[in-house]
Amino acid sequence: MEVGWWGVLIAVLGGAIRIGTPFLFVSLGECLTEKSGRINLGLEGTLVMGAMTGYAVSLHSGSPWLGVLCAGLAGMVLGALHSWLCSFQRVNDIAVGIAMMLFGTGLAFFLGKPYIQPSAPRLPSIDLGGWSDLPQLEAALQINALFLLGIVVAVLMGWMLKNTAWGLKVRVVGESADAARALGLPVDRIRIMSTAMGGFLAGIGGSYLSLYYPFNWSEGLSSGQGLMAVALVIFARWQPIGCLWVSLLWGGAAALGPSLQSVGITGGYYIFNAIPYIMTLAMMIITCSPRRTLVGAPHELTVTR
Amino acid sequence: MAQTLSKALEPVLIIVGSLTVSMVLFGVFVASAGADPFEVYQTMYRAAFGTSFSWQNTLVRAAPLMLTALCTALPGYLGLIIIGGEGAIVIGGLFAAIAALTIPSAPPMVVLTTMALVGMAAGGMWLAIGGALRHYRAVNETISSLLLNYIAIALLSHLVTSTFRDPESLNHPSTHHIGEANMIGVIPGTDLHWGLVFGIVACVIAWFLMHHTVFGFASQIAGGNVRAARVAGLPVGRLILIVCCIAGAAGGLAGMLEVAAIHGRANDTLNANYGYAGILVAFVARNNPLAIIPVAVLLGGIRASSGLLQRAHELPDATVLVMQGIIFLVILFSETLYGRFSKLQKQGVS
Numbered sequence: 001m002e003v004g005w006w007g008v009l010i011a012v013l014g015g016a017i018r019i020g021t022p023f024l025f026v027s028l029g030e031c032l033t034e035k036s037g038r039i040n041l042g043l044e045g046t047l048v049m050g051a052m053t054g055y056a057v058s059l060h061s062g063s064p065w066l067g068v069l070c071a072g073l074a075g076m077v078l079g080a081l082h083s084w085l086c087s088f089q090r091v092n093d094i095a096v097g098i099a100m101m102l103f104g105t106g107l108a109f110f111l112g113k114p115y116i117q118p119s120a121p122r123l124p125s126i127d128l129g130g131w132s133d134l135p136q137l138e139a140a141l142q143i144n145a146l147f148l149l150g151i152v153v154a155v156l157m158g159w160m161l162k163n164t165a166w167g168l169k170v171r172v173v174g175e176s177a178d179a180a181r182a183l184g185l186p187v188d189r190i191r192i193m194s195t196a197m198g199g200f201l202a203g204i205g206g207s208y209l210s211l212y213y214p215f216n217w218s219e220g221l222s223s224g225q226g227l228m229a230v231a232l233v234i235f236a237r238w239q240p241i242g243c244l245w246v247s248l249l250w251g252g253a254a255a256l257g258p259s260l261q262s263v264g265i266t267g268g269y270y271i272f273n274a275i276p277y278i279m280t281l282a283m284m285i286i287t288c289s290p291r292r293t294l295v296g297a298p299h300e301l302t303v304t305r
Numbered sequence: 306m307a308q309t310l311s312k313a314l315e316p317v318l319i320i321v322g323s324l325t326v327s328m329v330l331f332g333v334f335v336a337s338a339g340a341d342p343f344e345v346y347q348t349m350y351r352a353a354f355g356t357s358f359s360w361q362n363t364l365v366r367a368a369p370l371m372l373t374a375l376c377t378a379l380p381g382y383l384g385l386i387i388i389g390g391e392g393a394i395v396i397g398g399l400f401a402a403i404a405a406l407t408i409p410s411a412p413p414m415v416v417l418t419t420m421a422l423v424g425m426a427a428g429g430m431w432l433a434i435g436g437a438l439r440h441y442r443a444v445n446e447t448i449s450s451l452l453l454n455y456i457a458i459a460l461l462s463h464l465v466t467s468t469f470r471d472p473e474s475l476n477h478p479s480t481h482h483i484g485e486a487n488m489i490g491v492i493p494g495t496d497l498h499w500g501l502v503f504g505i506v507a508c509v510i511a512w513f514l515m516h517h518t519v520f521g522f523a524s525q526i527a528g529g530n531v532r533a534a535r536v537a538g539l540p541v542g543r544l545i546l547i548v549c550c551i552a553g554a555a556g557g558l559a560g561m562l563e564v565a566a567i568h569g570r571a572n573d574t575l576n577a578n579y580g581y582a583g584i585l586v587a588f589v590a591r592n593n594p595l596a597i598i599p600v601a602v603l604l605g606g607i608r609a610s611s612g613l614l615q616r617a618h619e620l621p622d623a624t625v626l627v628m629q630g631i632i633f634l635v636i637l638f639s640e641t642l643y644g645r646f647s648k649l650q651k652q653g654v655s
Contacts, residue, residue, distance in 0.1 A: 090640045096637050098388060099630060102633055103631065103634060106627040274455065277455040278456060284442075
């Protein structure tokens with residue numbers, strides 16, 4: 001059977017899930033952090049640290065799921081450190097984010113040196129494409145378990161932010177710290193918890209990179225997914241479900257270059273690789289405006305002011 | 306006199322204190338990794354400042370750091386956090402190399418001048434994109450400049466593997482060599498290329514511009530309070546564009562120097578993290594261009610010591626990254642200490 005251009009479409013769909021999953025976790029983490037009124041640019045460091053931790057723990061314990069958990073915990077520590085530093089007066093959250101990015105990646109490279117060669121047990125995937133005769137489609141429908149977990153987290157987070165007392169507290173702190181203080185809410189503690197939970201999710205996103213796809217540990221593992229999370233959240237309008245769609249879109253865009261190669265379009269490989277960044281920038285140019293703040297943005301957030 | 310002195314003393318004390326705290330924290334870190342912190346510091350000192358050879362190693366690394374630090378420090382006067390130094394250095398180096406290759410038969414002086422001008426213009430325009438988006442579209446400049454870094458690196462990879470590829474650069478796609486005759490020489494009596502002089506001169510000029518001209522004064526007002534600046538009739542948009550352009554030009558010059566003094570070609574070695582380390586230099590120097598010079602030398606020394614640390618203590622090369630991260634975090638934390646020393650503050654407020 002001739003696949004041709006259909007192959008490109010299938011590869012893009014498969015890539016949307018395969019490449020989009022880490023985007024999903026970091027953007028959900030960033031979304032929760034930003035809902036509480038802080039921005040964490042350091043999720044890139046958290047992601048790399050999560051990848052290293054997940055790989056190392058999976059290798060030593062033989063259980064990839066334990067690796068995922070520890071990756072989340074490592075991310076949680078980094079998130080807590082970020083938000084603890086930011087809770088002091090005049091400490092700028094964007095600047096601390098840049099520092100955490102350098103610190104997290106540096107620490108991960110330092111501790112991860114012995115893990116570059118060995119191969120750790122891999123996370124399982126769920127085969128949803130068994131009915132198909134097309135090997136390409138079958139491969140595209142090999143869904144990893146973390147992606148399904150990510151969907152659950154996205155739905156759950158959206159529901160909790162909207163309908164629970166905990167969600168309301170986070171939103172009040174993100175909309176107006178003064179109002180929250182007037183209500184007697186512990187602003188700093190809520191922000192520290194939100195950022196730490198955000199770091200937990202970003203750490204899990206990192207463990208996906210090392211334990212499922214591309215499935216190794218190296219210093220060039222992340223290509224800035226942690227940084228792009230900030231822009232993804234803006235595009236998703238601070239809605240967890242939006243993060244899911246945007247992550248899939250970005251994953252698909254990133255898969256476009258390699259899948260076009262399969263039909264003989266090889267030129268501009270690096271330009272295709274840059275598509276997610278260009279899309280992010282274009283999206284910010286379109287959605288931002290000097291005359292109004294962004295729809296859906298928490299008011300305490302400094303990036304949108 | 307005593308008042309101004311103590312006011313000037315506060316940042317010096319806080320920064321020296323922060324660096325000391327960072328050194329203690331890093332000492333604990335390497336100790337927990339099984340190395341003797343005192344020996345590690347001794348090795349680092351030896352590798353960075355111990356001999357004339359190590360000094361040269363340090364200063365070669367300090368030169369681009371001075372220039373990329375300006376990429377963050379100058380927009381800092383306007384209250385902007387720009388982290389696009391990496392993009393500026395890549396774009397500046399790329400276009401400087403391309404410029405040199407288009408005029409192969411010109412005399413070296415003409416080639417080098419053209420390279421410098423083209424590199425600075427390219428870097429300047431690249432960062433000005435971030436400034437323009439900030440002003441006209443309210444796009445956050447930190448994120449846009451970060452995205453521009455990735456786009457710049459993709460553009461470099463694309464052009465050196467396609468249009469401008471030297472077919473002989475097999476495993477390491479690069480442009481053609483700009484020609485040995487066109488390389489920048491060394492400062493007589495040393496192995497140091499002229500980049501260090503460019504870096505120091507650029508910092509001094511930037512300091513003079515921001516502290517002793519009407520333009521610099523206007524920028525500081527716009528950075529302090531945009532609304533007040535608008536009321537006073539200052540062209541805030543134009544200030545943002547020009548400052549970002551100058552900042553990017555410094556980064557572009559750093560890229561041009563990397564090509565014309567070290568590599569001779571544009572390739573992915575341009576993307577050597579000088580841009581990100583420059584952010585750290587600017588923060589430690591509190592955006593002051595004169596303070597950038599010693600801080601860049603210090604950080605250049607830390608980076609220069611990574612090789613010897615690896616050989617002497619079997620510490621991975623990422624050790625210096627951890628140290629940079631610790632210094633960065635402690636310095637940012639120290640922001641909260643300003644004005645807390647009541648004794649200094651009482652004397653400082655006259």
